[in-house]
Amino acid sequence: MTTPEMIHRSETAVSIELQTPDMTLNIGPQHPSTHGVLRLVANIDGERVTDVEPVIGYMHRGYEKLSEVRTYAQITALVNRIDWVSGFANEVPFIAGVEKLMGVEVPERAQWIRLILSELARISSHLVFMSSYPLELGATTPLMHSLREREYILELIEEVTGGRFHPNFNRVGGVKPAYGGGSTTKKQSMDLPEGFFQRTADAMDRMDVICDDIDQLVTGNELIKMRTVGVGVIPGSKALEYGLTGPNLRASGVAYDLRKADPYLTYDQVDFDVAWRPEGDCYDRYVVRLEEIRQSARIVRQAIDKIPSGPLQAKVPRVLKAPKGQVYSRAENPKGEFGYFIVSEGGKIPYRLKIRSTSFSNLSILPWILKGQLVPDLVAIMGSLDFVLGDVDR
Amino acid sequence: MEFVDNFWFQLVLKLAGILGVVLTGALVVIYAELKIGSHMQTRIGPYYAGGRWGWAQPLADGLKFLQKEDLSPTGSDRTVYGFAPYVVMMATIAVFVVVPFGPDMVGANLDLGAFYLLAISSLSVLGVLMAGWSSANKYSLIGGLRAAAQLIAYELPLVLAVVAVVIQAGTMSLNGIVDAQQQTWFTIGSFNISAPFIIQGQILGFAIFMIAAVAELSRIPFDMPIAESELTMGYLTEYSGIRFTMFFLGEYASMISLSAIAATLYLGGYAVPGVHGNIVNLLGPGVLLTKVAILVFVIIWIRWTWPRLREDQLQTLAWTWLIPLALLNIAIVSIFKVVF
Amino acid sequence: MSKNVAFPFPGLVKGMWVTLKALFKKAPVTMYPDVQEIPVPRARGVISLDVDACTVCMLCARECPDWCIYIEGHKEEQPPSKPGGKPRVRATLDRFDIDYGLCMYCGICVEVCPFDALFWSPEYEYSETDVINLLHNKERLTEWLATVPEPPALER
Numbered sequence: 032m033t034t035p036e037m038i039h040r041s042e043t044a045v046s047i048e049l050q051t052p053d054m055t056l057n058i059g060p061q062h063p064s065t066h067g068v069l070r071l072v073a074n075i076d077g078e079r080v081t082d083v084e085p086v087i088g089y090m091h092r093g094y095e096k097l098s099e100v101r102t103y104a105q106i107t108a109l110v111n112r113i114d115w116v117s118g119f120a121n122e123v124p125f126i127a128g129v130e131k132l133m134g135v136e137v138p139e140r141a142q143w144i145r146l147i148l149s150e151l152a153r154i155s156s157h158l159v160f161m162s163s164y165p166l167e168l169g170a171t172t173p174l175m176h177s178l179r180e181r182e183y184i185l186e187l188i189e190e191v192t193g194g195r196f197h198p199n200f201n202r203v204g205g206v207k208p209a210y211g212g213g214s215t216t217k218k219q220s221m222d223l224p225e226g227f228f229q230r231t232a233d234a235m236d237r238m239d240v241i242c243d244d245i246d247q248l249v250t251g252n253e254l255i256k257m258r259t260v261g262v263g264v265i266p267g268s269k270a271l272e273y274g275l276t277g278p279n280l281r282a283s284g285v286a287y288d289l290r291k292a293d294p295y296l297t298y299d300q301v302d303f304d305v306a307w308r309p310e311g312d313c314y315d316r317y318v319v320r321l322e323e324i325r326q327s328a329r330i331v332r333q334a335i336d337k338i339p340s341g342p343l344q345a346k347v348p349r350v351l352k353a354p355k356g357q358v359y360s361r362a363e364n365p366k367g368e369f370g371y372f373i374v375s376e377g378g379k380i381p382y383r384l385k386i387r388s389t390s391f392s393n394l395s396i397l398p399w400i401l402k403g404q405l406v407p408d409l410v411a412i413m414g415s416l417d418f419v420l421g422d423v424d425r
Numbered sequence: 426m427e428f429v430d431n432f433w434f435q436l437v438l439k440l441a442g443i444l445g446v447v448l449t450g451a452l453v454v455i456y457a458e459l460k461i462g463s464h465m466q467t468r469i470g471p472y473y474a475g476g477r478w479g480w481a482q483p484l485a486d487g488l489k490f491l492q493k494e495d496l497s498p499t500g501s502d503r504t505v506y507g508f509a510p511y512v513v514m515m516a517t518i519a520v521f522v523v524v525p526f527g528p529d530m531v532g533a534n535l536d537l538g539a540f541y542l543l544a545i546s547s548l549s550v551l552g553v554l555m556a557g558w559s560s561a562n563k564y565s566l567i568g569g570l571r572a573a574a575q576l577i578a579y580e581l582p583l584v585l586a587v588v589a590v591v592i593q594a595g596t597m598s599l600n601g602i603v604d605a606q607q608q609t610w611f612t613i614g615s616f617n618i619s620a621p622f623i624i625q626g627q628i629l630g631f632a633i634f635m636i637a638a639v640a641e642l643s644r645i646p647f648d649m650p651i652a653e654s655e656l657t658m659g660y661l662t663e664y665s666g667i668r669f670t671m672f673f674l675g676e677y678a679s680m681i682s683l684s685a686i687a688a689t690l691y692l693g694g695y696a697v698p699g700v701h702g703n704i705v706n707l708l709g710p711g712v713l714l715t716k717v718a719i720l721v722f723v724i725i726w727i728r729w730t731w732p733r734l735r736e737d738q739l740q741t742l743a744w745t746w747l748i749p750l751a752l753l754n755i756a757i758v759s760i761f762k763v764v765f
Numbered sequence: 766m767s768k769n770v771a772f773p774f775p776g777l778v779k780g781m782w783v784t785l786k787a788l789f790k791k792a793p794v795t796m797y798p799d800v801q802e803i804p805v806p807r808a809r810g811v812i813s814l815d816v817d818a819c820t821v822c823m824l825c826a827r828e829c830p831d832w833c834i835y836i837e838g839h840k841e842e843q844p845p846s847k848p849g850g851k852p853r854v855r856a857t858l859d860r861f862d863i864d865y866g867l868c869m870y871c872g873i874c875v876e877v878c879p880f881d882a883l884f885w886s887p888e889y890e891y892s893e894t895d896v897i898n899l900l901h902n903k904e905r906l907t908e909w910l911a912t913v914p915e916p917p918a919l920e921r
Contacts, residue, residue: 064654105830108871167654169733175466193807199871225918248783251776254732407735410655465784467792730784
C-alpha cells in the first residue's frame with residue numbers, strides 16, 4: 032500500500048517537470064458534505080489540497096447578542112437551537128449556570144430527568160453521526176438504519192418534553208414542573224408520563240441491536256477501514272493545542288470526559304466507561320462515538336433504576352432575577368465541552384452571554400489537518416469531526 | 426419469404442429490438458434500483474405512481490426531466506457539452522449489437538465480437554471526459570479526469586479477463602463462446618457434461634471481470650467520478666433536463682449490457698443445457714435475461730451496502746492486484762488448454 | 766494494509782448480509798396522507814385559546830421571545846354585582862392573533878398564562894400555501910381547543 036507520503040513524493044517529482052498551477056476550489060457554502068453552509072476555500076494541486084481556509088458565518092444568528100435582550104426563561108428556548116441535533120444537552124449547562132448564579136439547589140428527581148434526557152440527546156446526536164459519516168464515504172444504507180432508530184429516541188424526548196428537537200424543558204431550579212402557572216382548572220404536571228421507563232428500556236435494547244448492525248455494516252467493513260484508518264491523524268498534543276473536546280479529543284488518546292473529570296448532575300452516581308482510542312484517526316473518532324452510544328444506553332438503564340420520586344422544581348421566585356456576578360458553567364455535550372459564560376448585572380436579563388460552542392472549537396483544527404490531504408480525505412476528515420453549522424456560527 | 430431476408434427490413438427490426446431492449450430494460454433496472462434500494466434501507470420507495478407499487482415512477486421521472494430546462498453554463502463549450510450525453514448513449518447501445526440473445530437472435534454475429542465490445546464499451550468514457558471538460562465547472566473537470574484515470578486502470582483487467590475466456594473458447598465470436606460452453610467438458614458414463622466457463626475454472630476471471638465492470642460503470646464502490654459527497658455530482662453537475670436523462674439511461678443501460686456480456690462470457694449466455702435447435706431462439710432471451718437480472722441485482726446490492734474507495738486506492742487495487750491476477754488467470758487457462 | 770485489499774471478504778459480506786435481511790423486513794413506515802400518525806399528548810403542535818378564560822393581561826405577549834402574539838382589548842363597564850355598588854370593569858378581548866410563521870414553539874406563553882387560557886394541542890396539519898394564512902385569529906385558535914387531549918398518566 033502506498034502511503035500518502037509516497038504519493039506526495041511522486042507527485043512532487045512530477046510537478047517539477049510539469050509546472051501546473053494550483054486550482055482554487057470553493058467547497059461550499061452549498062455542498063453536500065459541509066453539513067450546511069460551511070465554506071472551504073481550498074487550493075488544490077490535482078486532487079491534493081495544498082491550502083485550505085474555512086469561511087464561517089453564513090449562518091450567524093446572533094444568539095449571544097439576542098440573549099442580552101431576553102429573560103433567562105426566553106434564553107432557554109433559544110439555546111437549544113444552537114446545536115439542533117442535541118437540543119436538550121445545550122440547555123443543561125446554561126440552566127446550571129443560572130442556578131449557580133442564583134444559588135438554587137436542584138431537586139434530585141429533576142437532576143436525574145436531566146441526566147436521562149441528556150444521554151438520550153447524546154444517543155440521537157451520535158446516531159446522526161452514524162448516518163451522515165458513512166454517507167460521506169459513499170455508504171447510503173447506514174443513514175436510513177440509524178435515522179430509523181433515532182426516531183425512537185426522539186419519540187421518547189417528545190413524550191416527556193413535547194418537542195422532538197427543541198425540548199425547552201429545563202427551568203431554573205429543576206425541569207418544567209407543570210403546564211400553566213395558574214391555580215385553576217387544567218393544571219398538568221409535566222412529570223414523566225406513565226410507561227416511560229419501560230419504553231426507554233425497550234429503546235435502549237434497540238440501541239444495542241442497531242449498534243451491532245452498524246458494527247456489521249460499517250465498523251468491520253474493509254472499505255471503510257481503507258478510507259479512514261490512518262487518515263486525518265490528530266495527535267493528542269495537537270488536539271489539546273487546538274482546544275478539541277469530546278469524542279474528537281478522546282479518539283486522540285486523551286480520556287478526558289467532563290462527566291468523569293468534573294461530574295455535574297448525578298453522573299457520579301452512575302457507572303460507565305469513558306470511550307477512548309489511541310490513534311486519533313478518522314476511524315477512531317468513529318469508533319469512539321459508536322462506543323459512546325453503548326455507554327449512554329448503559330447510563331440510561333442505570334438512571335431509570337435509580338431515579339427517586341420527589342418534586343420536579345425547587346422553590347424559585349416567580350420573576351427570575353440573577354444577582355450581580357459572573358459564572359462559567361460547562362457540560363459534556365455529544366460533541367464535546369459546551370460552556371456558557373454568563374455575566375449578570377442583576378436583573379431579569381444577562382448583561383453578556385458568551386457561548387463556548389463545541390463545533391466552533393473543534394473546527395479550528397481544519398486548516399492544520401486538511402493541509403496536504405486528498406480531496407476525498409478532506410470529506411472524510413470533515414465528516415469525522417462531526418460539527419453542526421448552527422453550533423459553529425451560533 | 427425473400428421479404429424477411431431483405432437487408433433493410435432486418436436492419437430496422439434489429440434496431441427496434443435493440444432499442445426496445447435497452448430502453449425498457451433501463452427503465453426496469455431503474456425501478457429495481459429504486460425499490461431494492463429503498464427496501465434495503467427499510468423504506469418503501471416509489472408507491473403511488475402508476476397505481477400499484479409505484480411501477481410508473483421511472484416513466485414519471487423521465488417525463489419530469491423532459492420538461493426541465495436544458496441549461497448549459499456560461500463559458501461551457503456548447504457543442505461538446507451538447508454531444509457528450511449522446512456519445513455515452515451511443516456507445517452503450519452499440520454494445521448490444523453483438524450480445525447474442527439466441528443462436529440467431531443477435532444484432533451481428535461478428536467474428537471479432539469480444540474485441541468489438543471491449544473497444545466500444547470503453548468509448549463511453551470519452552463522452553464522460555467530454556462532459557467533464559466542456560462543463561466549465563471545476564467539480565466536473567475533476568470528475569471527468571477521475572473517470573479517465575479509472576478507465577485506463579480498469580480497461581486493462583477487463584481485457585485481460587476476456588482474453589482468458591477467448592483462449593478457453595478458441596474464438597472471439599460471442600456466439601462461438603456460448604457454443605464452446607455447451608461442448609462436452611467431460612463424460613461420466615454415457616452422460617456428456619457441459620458447464621459454463623465460471624465452473625470450468627474461470628471463477629477468478631469472472632470476479633476480475635465483474636470488479637472491472639462495476640468500475641467501468643462508475644458505481645459504488647467505484648463511483649469516484651460522480652462521488653456526490655466530494656464532487657457534488659462530478660461530470661454530471663451541470664447537466665439537466667434531457668441530457669441528464671441520457672446519462673442516466675446510459676448508466677443503467679450499460680449495467681444491462683455489461684451484465685449481459687458477463688453472462689455470455691462466463692455463465693453460458695442464452696444456452697439451455699440439453700436443448701438444441703430452433704427452440705433455443707425462443708428460450709434464449711429469457712435465460713439470458715434471468716442471468717442478467719441476477720448480476721444486476723448483485724450490482725445494486727453492492728451499491729446499497731458498501732462505501733466508495735478513494736481514487737488512489739482504486740488505482741492500487743487495479744494495478745497491483747487485478748492486473749497480475751488477470752495475467753495469472755491467463756497463464757493458468759493457457760496451461761490447462763494446452764495440457765488437456 | 767494491502768492484505769485488506771486482497772481479501773476484503775469478511776466485513777463486506779457481513780454488511781451485505783445486513784442489507785439482505787433488511788430487504789425482506791417490513792418497512793416501519795407510516796403512509797402519511799393515508800394513515801395519520803398520532804402524536805403524543807404533550808406534543809407542541811398548535812396553541813389553542815380559551816377566550817372565556819383570557820383576561821387580556823398581556824403576559825403571554827410580553828414573555829414571547831419572538832413577539833408573535835398580538836393582543837388587543839378594551840375595558841367594558843359591567844353592571845355592579847349588587848345594587849348600589851360600584852360598576853365593575855371587565856377587560857374584553859378584541860383581537861388575539863398568533864403568527865405561526867414567527868412562532869418558535871417554545872411554549873413560554875402557555876406556561877406563563879396565569880388563568881389557563883392557552884393550551885397545547887398536538888394537531889399539526891395547518892400548513893398553508895400563503896404565509897399570511899399562518900396568522901391564526903381568535904376564532905381559529907378557539908377551534909383548536911376541542912383537540913386538546915387529556916394529560917397523560919404519570920410515572921410513579
